[in-house]
Amino acid sequence: ELKVEQNPLFLSMQEGKNYTIYCNYSTTSDRLYWYRQDPGKSLESLFVLLSNGAVKQEGRLMASLDTKARLSTLHITAAVHDLSATYFCAVDTGNQFYFGTGTSLTVIP
C-alpha cells in the first residue's frame, strides 16, 4: 500500500521566518499535488507538479518535486498569518490517489 508521509505534522512559526514542509511517498509517481485547507472548509488546490524537477511558485509558497527521491517540498518564505492552515500533499500513481498526513501550520505574529 502506498504511504505518503508529511513532516512535520504540526508547525508553529513566527511571521517573517522561512520553513519547509516535506512530503515523502513510497512508490513511483510523477504527479503530485499540494492542497490547502482552512478549518471547517474544503480543499483548495495550490500546486500541480507533473514531472521530476518541477518547481512552482505562488506568492510566498514554492513547491518542488524530486521523483527519484520520492520527495516533494513546500517552502514557505517570510511567513504571514494568512498562511495559517493545514497543507496536504497528494500523490497520484495513475490508478491511486493518496493524501499525505497533513501539516498543520500556525503562523504567530
Place this chain on the structure above:
Amino acid sequence: DAMVIQNPRYQVTQFGKPVTLSCSQTLNHNVMYWYQQKSSQAPKLLFHYYDKDFNNEADTPDNFQSRRPNTSFCFLDIRSPGLGDAAMYLCATSRDTRGLTGEQYFGPGTRLTVT
C-alpha cells in the same frame, strides 16, 4: 463560474435514519469522487465514478452507497448512519485522459452530524 456544488452544507440526521448528500458540477469532468474527512485527518476516499463506472474502495463500509445518474450529479447515500459516520463529506471531480486520476477540484463539503 465552473464549479463543484454540494448540498446541503450542513446535515443533521438521527442515528439509523438514511441520509443522502448531493454533489453537482459544471466542469463537465468525467471522474467524480466522494471522500470522508474526520477531524484532524486526511480525506479518505470512499469511492469514485469514472464516467458511469463505479469503483468502490476495499474498506468502504457497505453502509455507504453512491449513484451517478448523469455526468453532472453524484449522490452519497448513507443507509443507516452511525455516530462514527459524523464527518465532513467532500465531493471532487477531475478530468483525466491518461489514467484514473488527475488534479481534483473539491466542492465546499457537507458537514454531517449524527444525533
